[in-house]
Amino acid sequence: MLHRCKEYLQVQVLTLHRGFRSISRAQNRIFLTAGFRGLTDTISEFKALSKPDAFHWNAIIKAHVDAGLFDAALSLFSAMREAGARPDHYTFPLVNRAISSWTEHFKLGEAIHCLGIQTGFGSDIYFCNTMIEVYARSDFIGLARRLFDEMLVRDVVSWTSMISGYVEIGDTQEPLRLFHEMQREGLEPSSVTLAVILRACGVVEDVVGGSQLFSFVIKKGFESHELVQNSLLMVFSKAGCFKEMKELFSRIQMKSVVSWNIIMSANYSMGDVSQVVHCYEKMKTELIPSHETLTLVISAFAKCGDLHQGQKVHCYAVKCGQIDAVLEASLVDFYAKCGELALAIQLFEEIEVKTSTSWSVMMWDFIQQGQFRDAIDLFQRMQSAGFEPSADVIRGLVLSYTHLGALRLGKGIHGYLIRNKLGMDSDDKNLETSILNMYVKCGSIILAQRCFDLMVLKDTVAWSSMIEGYAIHGLGSEALRSFHQMQEEGITPNGVTFLSLLSACSHSGLVSEGRKVFDCMTRNYGIKPDLNHYTCMVDLLGRSEKLHEALEVINSMDAEPDGRIWGALLASCRTYSDGRLGNYAAQKIFDLEPDNVGYHVVLSNIHASTGKWDVTENIRKFMGEKGFIRRPGWSCIEDKGGLQMFVAGDRSHPQAAEIYEVLGCLTRHIEEIHAFETSRND
Structure with missing residues (x-):
């Protein structure tokens, strides 16, 4: 089994037992300091030995273990046995150190245990201690305990x-x-x-x-x-x-660096960024910060968006040569969170050896900035570089497809997960729910339902996601049916579940059912409604033309109203052309969000629908004077395996002429149908 460790060093050392000259005491001292020398010199000196014994083999194996070259150390052990040297009291513990740090090492550890017993070290306490560690690190605690119980000393x-x-x-x-x-x-x-x-x-x-x-x-x-x-x-x-x-x-x-790091990490978890910085400054007067220290401080500055202070830490890390892979990824994330995405990209591109963490961080930075196309392109680059995507990266990719409505690409990543048995057997069970949400928001409620039905373990999050899917697609009755089934299976709903239910009732016009859901949330489950629940109730009542009841909900609730809840009432006022209540709701919004251009447009449309063109003109004039610019809408479609994005009013697309020609044809066709229907009704 050991012969499978095929390192280049094995080829070099297999010939060393053929011998060149005798061994002196001075040569013995060479190996006592092997850990403090370059491995190249150590190998050269080892080659000079005529017939190395266990002492010298142990020394060169130890040098490789200390250097982290575990595969090479195991190859050397294999070469030692090929050369006929007998392992001694120190050899097997060294080999066990290498095995404990090597992936998929259990069977190899089992073989070493058998070999150690055969060689007469079965009762050696040093050997047995290292075997316990090998078994324990392999998650075979039962075998470790059996060996422990069998030890005489x-x-x-x-x-x-x-x-x-x-x-x-x-x-x-x-x-x-x-x-x-x-x-x-x-x-x-x-x-x-x-x-x-x-x-x-x-x-x-x-x-x-x-x-x-x-x-x-x-x-x-x-x-x-x-x-x-x-x-x-x-x-x-x-x-x-x-x-x-x-x-x-x-x-x-x-106080050691580790002590400082623990206290700083605790302050960071409490959200006390100023205390993290205070500890860092005080620590620098006594000790040299470690990579972990600088990573903590950079994360703190990223949390509060302090670009200047973070840049100072970055400069200090470069000056002291204290940048490792984790800190590099943290710096990329820091610049992105401080709004300097271009700097984050530049720093990412300058990383010579990119790790899975750095790829993941850059991808999520794109997602958080709404750059979903860039996130997808980065994923393709990551694959080309030979990296296997982690669950975190795949979740980010699924989220990007969800926002772009890329159903076909989403199906592709779902197929990848099924083929590689990810999301079901892995530790990250959230991937299944992410796929479910992707199908929902890409317009395929049937595939979402199929995905949900195939889930082995459905938790509260999965049920809530399915209910939300029905809500988005206007299937209120199916959402309520799923809720009752969820209760029958003993799954406890949370605030998000009820939020999705209220949304489903709102989109389906189920007023009485919505009221029952709201009452069930507070009375049966003791969940205190937050602003989101109240907003859903206002939307539910407003869509059913119960505008004044909606206003009563706002006035009677415990939470302080925000722009969204007044916006829900304003939207209903527009639907039913209630200019008076619309003015009242709009004024409340403008007090909270004076620069929100969308609500000015809604108010303008309310007055236009009631024929008050002078008021409408004044609102639009006011918007022009304030320089309000409405952000144009955009859409994305899949085309021949790729993605095509369109922005309203944009003519920079290479096929703009053809696109607008097709739009013109569609518009004329709609007008003709409308004219035909009107004449037929007359």
């Missing part, structure tokens, strides 16, 4: 490795039980053991347990250990106990 490392394995899989009960059992057997925990146990408390946000452990830490004299301090900081941070975290942080005399 166990030290602190054995217990710590086993406890860590359970913490890694999210088991928080067994680690504490093992911790107490370890002490009953007379073994004192190390600082690493305590850090692992504290991490278990952090997973379940057990502040009480963490505080008790802290008392134990003080009693055992580990209070000043950096690893223990940082682990306790993480417990308080994850549990949201920021007061306790800050008190502990203030008591730490020698």
